[in-house]
Amino acid sequence: MHTKLKNKKIALFGLGEAGSIIAIDMHKAGLNITAYDPKQVVIPEGINRAQTASEAATGADMVIALTAGDDALGALDQAITDIPTSALYADFSTNSASAKLAMADRAAGYGFDFVDVALMTVVPGKSLRTPVTISGTGAVRFEKIFTSLGMPVNRLDADAGEAATRKLLRSVMMKGLAAVIIESMRAGEAAGCSDWLWQNLSDEIAQADQTLIARLVIGTERHARRRLYEMECSAKLLRDLDIKPTMTQATIDSLKLVIDSGLPAIPSQ
Template sequence: MTVPASRPVIAVLGLGEAGSLIAADLAAAGAIVRGYDPKVPAPAGVGAADSDAAAVSGASIVLSVNSAADAVDALRDSLPGLPTGTIWADLNTATPGLKERLAALGGRTVRVVDVALMSPVPGRGLRTPMTASGPAAPELAVVLGGYGASVEVLDGPVGAAATRKLLRSVFYKGLAAAVTESLEAARAAGLEEWLRGNIREELIRGDASTLDRLVDGSRRHAVRRREEMAAATELLTDLGVPPRIAPAARDVLDALIEQRPTP
């Protein structure tokens, strides 16, 4: 790790779990860091500010790690104190449209970079894998990389990183939701340990061909599987477990049937 010879001032807005860990790691690596959060004190080594505007004053890089709901207000409130050319890195999980809105709001004053955190921050902190998009993404990657961050720069405009993250979230968070619902139903049926073991075995057996089997099998056997998920939906209802994922799967399979070419 090579700490930049001319250390920039890095402001971190939002000192929740992710923001605090990233800010603390930057400070420990030798960066000059200022942080602000109305509810959370700054971690050791991070200069505490009493507002967004105070935190970003004189900063060359701002990491916005508050929330998607606060992202626009944080930039709007900070704009008066931002030097022209400041990199505004939005690390919040948000839609590409929101990232584009931030870029438009920043105008010619700040250079907005869309950053996506690609794994949980606890246990990794600044070393959490990140993807970044936007014209200033390469510059941000060099600076943060100098302090130990791993930032993959994507070709494409602001919003490209958010698109990839959310597409991945559909799979990963959807899988987690399916597992949660199935285990809740199994618990109601007195079969939770059996199902936990079954799920573990399926995950262990997964390999490079699993994806093709899931996709091709769903299309090939859509009719039978739709009826299977309709029955599963009824079972969950009978067990007193509100079905959400099961009927969604049934509806997806129904749509696959409708997409089949007419003989």
């Protein structure tokens, strides 16, 4: 544990699922956590509840914001005049690079460090072991503190927003994959073979490695016209099953783009 934090005040904004889990783990590490959430949420044992954001932020050595993305700027502004200039403000929200830059500019205007923290996987099951990518003026400070708490930290020597950009680029695939599976399973249910389909998809994903991913991507250009016809057939099947082929149509559009413009740059394999 980071011994210098033992007698420090740490404010935490947001006691949703991720916020509560991280607050509990930090408390177990011997840290003094004062949390604020405007909702009537359950306060984890050992966590001090502040009645206002200003109360939580006043005198804090570090403020950790684990809010929803659209609440992030408001969370910073709600107590910005009460955050000491010596404090570190760590924003964990999933947000756009421009939003993170706006928050960093606000923090700079009030004289305290800001760090853009991008959670790179889900918090449940990992808590302080959740890998993060970070950037911004407070990145070095954040890295020293949280690596001592066991958090895997990938620090970018870059402005706030760069960590967020990497998170969102990853989200295009990760959330897109979830959407594709959901659409496939809706169709599988309608076709009466959802159990088989779930097992088949699970097996394919479980066996995936970098070689398979490279083959899927690189092979798309070589076999784009054949795959285009296959996906047009898939879209027709979904319509016949009364399932809207949203993701399937997106794949069709993507294949047409590959036919017209080729693949993006792919790292050498």
